[in-house]
Structure formats: structure tokens, C-alpha cells
Amino acid sequence: MTDLDIVKKAIDWGTKKSPWIIHFNAGACNGCDIETIDSLTPRYDLERVGILKQGSPRHADVLVCTGAVTLQTRDRLIQIYEQMSTPKFVIAIGTCACTGGIFKDCYCVTGGIDSVIPVDVYLPGCAVRPEAILNAVEKLLAGLEAGDKKKGGSKE
Amino acid sequence: MSSPGRQRKMAEINNNQIEFPIGPQHPSLDEPGCFDITLEGEKVVNAVVGVGYNHRGLEKTCESRTYVQDLYIIERVCGICSHAHSSAFCMGIEELSGVQIPPRAEYIRVIIAELERLHSHLLWLGVACHEVGFDTMFMFTWRNREKVLDILATMGGNRVNYGVNTIGGVRRDLDPASIDMLQKTLDTLEKEIKYYANLAKTETTLISRLAGVGKLSKEDVLKYGAVGPVARASGVRDDIRVIEPYGAYKEIPVHMITDDHADVFGRTVVRILEMQESINIIRFCIQNIPDGPIAVKVPRRIPAGEVIIRVEAPRGEDIHYIRSNGTDIPDRVRVRAPTEANWHGMTHMLTGEYLADVPITIAAIDPCYSCTDRAIRVSSGRDVEVMDWRTLRRYGIDFYRKKGIDLSTLAVGR
Amino acid sequence: MNREEEIVSRLCGAFPFLTDRICVRQKNRIFTDPITREEFEQIIPFVHDQLGFYRACHVVGTDDGDSIGLLYIFSDQDSILLALRESVPKSDPQAKSICNLYPSIILHEREIIDLFGVMVKGLPNGPHYPLPDGWPEGNYPMRKDWDPKKFNKQTMKYEQSGEAKENG
Numbered sequence: 001m002t003d004l005d006i007v008k009k010a011i012d013w014g015t016k017k018s019p020w021i022i023h024f025n026a027g028a029c030n031g032c033d034i035e036t037i038d039s040l041t042p043r044y045d046l047e048r049v050g051i052l053k054q055g056s057p058r059h060a061d062v063l064v065c066t067g068a069v070t071l072q073t074r075d076r077l078i079q080i081y082e083q084m085s086t087p088k089f090v091i092a093i094g095t096c097a098c099t100g101g102i103f104k105d106c107y108c109v110t111g112g113i114d115s116v117i118p119v120d121v122y123l124p125g126c127a128v129r130p131e132a133i134l135n136a137v138e139k140l141l142a143g144l145e146a147g148d149k150k151k152g153g154s155k156e
Numbered sequence: 157m158s159s160p161g162r163q164r165k166m167a168e169i170n171n172n173q174i175e176f177p178i179g180p181q182h183p184s185l186d187e188p189g190c191f192d193i194t195l196e197g198e199k200v201v202n203a204v205v206g207v208g209y210n211h212r213g214l215e216k217t218c219e220s221r222t223y224v225q226d227l228y229i230i231e232r233v234c235g236i237c238s239h240a241h242s243s244a245f246c247m248g249i250e251e252l253s254g255v256q257i258p259p260r261a262e263y264i265r266v267i268i269a270e271l272e273r274l275h276s277h278l279l280w281l282g283v284a285c286h287e288v289g290f291d292t293m294f295m296f297t298w299r300n301r302e303k304v305l306d307i308l309a310t311m312g313g314n315r316v317n318y319g320v321n322t323i324g325g326v327r328r329d330l331d332p333a334s335i336d337m338l339q340k341t342l343d344t345l346e347k348e349i350k351y352y353a354n355l356a357k358t359e360t361t362l363i364s365r366l367a368g369v370g371k372l373s374k375e376d377v378l379k380y381g382a383v384g385p386v387a388r389a390s391g392v393r394d395d396i397r398v399i400e401p402y403g404a405y406k407e408i409p410v411h412m413i414t415d416d417h418a419d420v421f422g423r424t425v426v427r428i429l430e431m432q433e434s435i436n437i438i439r440f441c442i443q444n445i446p447d448g449p450i451a452v453k454v455p456r457r458i459p460a461g462e463v464i465i466r467v468e469a470p471r472g473e474d475i476h477y478i479r480s481n482g483t484d485i486p487d488r489v490r491v492r493a494p495t496e497a498n499w500h501g502m503t504h505m506l507t508g509e510y511l512a513d514v515p516i517t518i519a520a521i522d523p524c525y526s527c528t529d530r531a532i533r534v535s536s537g538r539d540v541e542v543m544d545w546r547t548l549r550r551y552g553i554d555f556y557r558k559k560g561i562d563l564s565t566l567a568v569g570r
Numbered sequence: 571m572n573r574e575e576e577i578v579s580r581l582c583g584a585f586p587f588l589t590d591r592i593c594v595r596q597k598n599r600i601f602t603d604p605i606t607r608e609e610f611e612q613i614i615p616f617v618h619d620q621l622g623f624y625r626a627c628h629v630v631g632t633d634d635g636d637s638i639g640l641l642y643i644f645s646d647q648d649s650i651l652l653a654l655r656e657s658v659p660k661s662d663p664q665a666k667s668i669c670n671l672y673p674s675i676i677l678h679e680r681e682i683i684d685l686f687g688v689m690v691k692g693l694p695n696g697p698h699y700p701l702p703d704g705w706p707e708g709n710y711p712m713r714k715d716w717d718p719k720k721f722n723k724q725t726m727k728y729e730q731s732g733e734a735k736e737n738g
Contacts, residue, residue: 029232029233029235030236033235034236037298041299041302070702071702071723071726103229103232105217109723126314204696204697211702215712216718380673381672399647399648400649477628477641479632487632488630488632492630496678
């Protein structure tokens with residue numbers, strides 16, 4: 001599938017839903033964070049498919065998390081997750097967010113995002129390309145449409 | 157929201173002063189950090205910076221991995237200055253081993269370093285414009301940044317954490333197609349950056365928003381030890397490529413860019429002109445790069461010793477300390493990233509500023525929390541009010557709009 | 571005489587105890603052997619006022635067995651870095667801050683307190699750095715005898731014997 005195909009598909013489902021995302025850096029090196037913001041810039045432009053980046057957890061449907069969770073951000077991550085209203089979904093962006101990555105054994109790292117909150121979509125990469133982020137959001141929503149109970153609709 | 161641990165306060169008002177915490181989650185900076193700020197009326201009277209959220213403890217992990225494994229950890233101290241960190245680490249090991257890497261590898265390291273400086277400064281310019289409400293320019297600069305990332309992906313294999321360095325040289329050579337792509341991209345970028353330079357010099361709306369904000373005098377730069385563009389914007393000659401040239405910089409003419417404004421506007425000017433200088437440096441490298449191998453073999457066991465290496469990362473002076481014990485595992489690895497040096501002046505820069513200028517002042521040092529933390533507060537008041545960063549940013553933009561300074565109305569033309 | 575030799579000569583002239591304990595180990599890098607707290611406190615004002623090293627770039631903590639090394643790195647606007655190694659015994663890990671002369675060292679000295687357990691006195695009030703809140707007292711992760719495998723990240727407790735059962 002080419003990049004253009006992915007974008008076309010994204011536009012198709014984007015007309016049906018427009019999820020708002022909130023981004024939280026749980027202890028990342030910023031590589032994945034910058035690529036996440038990149039996906040909002042003109043070349044990839046998530047905004048044209050209705051995806052908006054929000055500032056407050058209360059306004060967001062999807063929590064986009066980067067980084068291996070450090071001991072200091074652990075509680076804050078839980079609080080942000082709890083502040084979101086249902087239905088809410090979590091995407092772990094980057095290998096560090098998926099499993100802890102190369103920092104897994106560090107004394108101040110608990111592990112991936114799923115060591116703290118439930119994750120719906122895992123997106124490995126170092127750093128993750130914006131096309132992959134688009135693909136991840138597409139998969140998440142396709143899973144919702146298919147009524148897949150394993151993905152999405154995280155418990156309160 | 158009060159959180160456990162650091163006993164964060166809700167905003168309070170005491171004696172006409174308001175205190176409120178900002179962070180650790182805030183949409184603009186995308187990195188966790190706390191700022192506790194004390195306000196009297198509209199002005200900041202005290203600011204305490206709380207970092208440490210990104211502290212992972214990677215230096216301890218480095219002490220149980222080999223040098224080769226540690227290279228990949230050190231590269232990921234920061235995703236934006238990854239090449240600077242990995243270059244410094246490699247240089248330290250090469251120095252301890254007494255190995256001289258091939259000249260062609262030195263030139264390739266410089267090309268990648270300057271491309272990294274270009275993409276970092278473009279990133280910063282976009283973020284700074286976003287902080288002051290000039291979102292059109294944010295989109296333009298980040299679109300231009302994509303071109304730099306395309307070259308880095310072609311030359312290194314990845315847009316971020318390109319992994320070009322290996323101990324003893326570089327992993328990938330330049331081919332004619334990459335050089336051709338590089339030259340074409342530099343020509344395009346040069347025109348764009350010329351436009352940004354002109355904008356910074358002539359656009360009064362932008363100047364009035366940035367000038368006089370976040371002041372740090374030359375004396376304070378020396379006192380608080382600020383580095384990089386923050387120091388150079390206050391007239392301090394602090395650029396490791398010129399003061400202590402390393403690698404191919406010993407043969408490349410580098411002009412140090414300094415400015416005397418000593419404020420956020422000065423930091424903007426320095427970064428824009430440095431982008432132009434980076435293009436000149438890359439062109440020099442392409443024309444003068446020698447032929448030859450790109451790496452030499454370095455023994456696994458590194459002779460016992462200690463070394464201090466300095467490189468000029470996009471944010472400033474990056475210091476690495478390595479102590480070896482004769483095995484293939486280091487005894488001690490320490491990274492002092494440039495942002496660690498720049499935090500000390502932050503309280504001073506924020507004091508006396510309007511609350512509306514807090515976001516751009518913090519953004520102007522180009523903070524990298526993950527560099528600082530492998531690990532800011534406002535106080536005083538009776539009422540409790542929680543203000544998140546987005547609200548604070550919005551407040552700043554509206555504050556200036558009422559004064560007639562509205563960057564959202566600026567047309568970006570060519 | 572180049573500038574490194576000149577600096578070494580002036581230091582040894584002012585502080586004879588440094589003779590044979592200071593050397594140029596790498597180009598532009600002057601290192602000292604371990605010196606005591608008292609010796610270090612004598613040298614600092616001279617380094618700042620007489621030698622013109624206006625900036626303390628960093629202090630690197632090292633575990634040297636029976637002692638903790640505090641390698642203070644100073645720079646001026648030239649290419650030379652001066653690295654003074656203050657050594658404090660683990661039996662009495664205390665040091666005096668140099669932040670009155672070098673405000674740029676504050677964050678780095680706080681790191682030494684958290685990570686190596688050296689009580690650096692004289693720092694202004696402020697949050698600790700960089701360890702997380704709730705970190706157990708007496709645990710200094712950068713000391714060689716502290717084993718990360720024995721640290722339970724869920725309970726934030728250090729198991730003295732064996733590895734932590736729940737981890738990561």
C-alpha cells in the first residue's frame with residue numbers, strides 16, 4: 001500500500017469519525033514526540049482527516065503516549081488516563097512505549113505504557129514514522145468499526 | 157490538580173501574588189517538566205524549574221553494557237541531538253584507544269552534524285512561532301524541515317536516530333545520488349532561510365513580540381553558565397566548533413554567529429543565521445571531502461583512562477566524560493547536555509517578565525528535557541486556579557492581541 | 571610554555587601540594603589526582619579569581635571504592651578544561667558547594683546528592699534532582715554496590731538479598 005493509499009483510506013474513515021488526540025511524553029527521548037507532531041504538519045496533515053491535538057485530557061478520545069514510563073511520570077500518566085472520558089483509547093508510539101525498549105532495565109523505568117495503563121494499539125519503531133502513526137490510528141478505528149471488543153472502549 | 161510526590165500546589169493567592177503550577181503535561185512543549193511561577197499582578201516575581209520527569213537512569217545501564225551497546229543508548233539520550241551525543245561518545249572512545257579515524261569519516265560526521273543543526277533550528281523556529289500564535293510559519297518551517305529529514309533518511313537510513321556513527325568512523329558512505337539530492341535541497345532551503353532572515357529583520361509585529369523578552373545579559377550568561385545560541389545571543393563567544401575545533405572542523409572555516417540583543421529576538425536571529433552558516437559548511441564539505449575509507453577497526457577492550465570530550469550540539473556545548481578500566485565495559489559514562497547548563501539562567505530570565513511571555517521565554521532556550529533528565533513553578537495566592545500550558549499560551553497570544561500585536565494575521569508570502 | 575603548562579605552573583606555585591598530582595593528560599585537559607575537601611576549598615577561589623575559569627561546566631560523580639570522587643570541570647572562553655578531583659570518603663560523605671562562586675553548578679551538585687549520597691552543603695533551597703519522589707532513602711543508584719536488579723520498581727524497595735521478584 002502506498003502512502004497515498006493510506007491517506008485516501010484515512011480520509012474515508014475520517015469523514016465518519018474525527019478522533020481528538022492528546023499526547024503525553026512518559027519519558028521519551030523526544031524522537032517519537034517530534035514525529036507525532038510531524039504528522040500534524042503539511043506533508044502528513046492528520047488535521048485534514050479530523051484528528052485534532054487537544055490540550056486537556058477531558059477533550060480527547062485517544063491518548064497518544066511516547067516513551068518508556070519513568071517512575072516520576074507513572075502517577076501522572078495514570079491521572080491523565082483517568083481524566084479522560086469514555087470511550088477512550090491508548091496508542092503506544094515507539095518501541096520504548098511498547099516494551100520499554102533499550103531503557104527497560106534502567107532503574108528509573110517501569111517499562112512500556114502497558115505496565116501502567118491498558119494499551120489498544122502498539123506501534124514499534126525508533127522513531128516511528130508519521131505514516132506508521134496514521135496507519136495505527138486507522139487500525140484503531142477500523143477495529144472499532146468492526147466492533148472488535150479487544151480494542152478500544154477501555155474500562156473507566 | 158494536585159499530584160502526589162512533589163506536593164504540587166494548586167494555584168493560591170497571597171499578598172497580591174498568585175502561584176500556580178504548570179505541567180508536567182502540556183500540549184505545546186510535549187515534554188514533561190514543572191514550572192512553579194509566582195505572579196504579582198501580571199509580572200513574574202519568582203520561578204522555580206522542576207525537571208527530572210525524564211530521568212531514566214541510563215548511565216547506570218551503560219556501566220553494564222559494552223561500548224558498542226552503549227553507543228545506541230547514548231544516541232537515544234535525545235532524539236533531536238542524537239548525532240551530537242553519539243559523535244561525542246565515539247570521539248571519547250577513539251581518544252582513549254589512541255585511534256585516528258579516516259578523514260572521510262570526519263567530513264561525513266560534520267555533514268550529518270550540520271544537517272542535524274538545520275533540522276533542530278527549523279524545529280525550534282516553528283515551535284517558537286507556534287508559541288506566539290504565528291501558526292502559519294510553524295507549518296512552513298516544519299514543511300521545510302521534512303526536506304532535511306529526507307536527506308538524513310537517505311544518508312543514515314532513518315529520519316530520527318540515524319545511527320551514522322560507529323566506533324572508529326561512520327557506517328555509511330556518501331554516494332553521488334545522495335550528494336546530488338543534498339545539493340538540490342540546500343539550494344531550496346537557502347532561499348527559504350533567506351526569507352526567514354528577512355522576516356526577522358523587517359516584520360515589526362514579530363520583532364515587537366520577541367524583543368525585550370527573556371533578557372539575559374552577557375554578565376549573567378557568564379555567571380549562570382549558559383551555552384549555545386542562548387549565550388551567543390548575548391554576545392558571548394561560545395561555540396566549540398570555533399573555540400576548540402574537533403574532527404573536520406579543524407579544516408573547515410566556521411563563522412561564529414553572535415548577537416547583542418540578549419533576548420528572545422536575539423536567540424531567534426542567531427539560530428536563523430546559523431542555519432545559513434550550516435548550509436555554507438555542508439557545501440564546503442561536499443567540495444572538499446577526501447576519498448578513502450570510512451572506518452577503522454577499534455579493539456573491543458579500551459585501555460584504562462579517562463577523557464572529557466566537548467562537541468557543539470544544536471543547543472550548545474555537549475560534554476561527555478568516559479572512564480575506562482581496560483575492559484570492554486565502561487567504568488563511568490556521564491553526559492552533560494547543553495540544556496542542563498541553560499536551566500540555571502531560567503529563573504533569572506523569567507523574573508520580571510509578563511506571564512504572557514513565559515511560554516516563549518522557556519521555549520527560547522530550546523529546552524530538551526530528555527537531555528536534562530536521563531531527568532518550573534509559580535507561587536503565592538489565596539485562590540486556587542489550575543492553568544495548563546495551552547491556556548497559558550492562549551493567554552499570551554490574547555494579551556498581545558489586545559495591544560495590537562496579532563501574528564495570526566501575518567501573511568506569509570514569497 | 572603553552573597555556574596548559576602555564577596554568578599548571580601557576581597552580582603548583584600557589585599550591586605546592588599539587589606538584590606531581592596534576593597533569594595534562596589529554597590536549598587542552600588538565601586533570602588532578604584526588605585531592606581532599608580542604609585542599610579543594612583552598613584552590614577554588616584561586617581558580618575563579620586568578621586563573622579566570624569563570625564557568626563550572628559540570629561535576630561528575632565517580633565511585634572510587636572507599637571514596638566518592640567529585641570531578642569538577644571548569645572552563646574559560648578558551649579551549650582548556652580544568653578538571654579538579656575532590657575526593658570524599660564514603661565513611662563521611664560531605665562536601666561544600668561552590669555555588670556561591672559558580673551558580674551554574676547548582677543542578678549538578680544536587681545530582682551528586684541524589685545519585686551518590688554525598689551531602690553537598692550550602693546549596694539554596696530547591697527541589698531535589700533527578701530521582702523521583704518517593705525514592706527510598708539511603709539508596710544511591712550510581713554507587714557501584716547498588717544493584718538495579720535488586721530494586722523493586724513497583725514497591726520502590728531495595729531487596730537486600732536476591733533479585734526483586736516483581737520488576738518492570
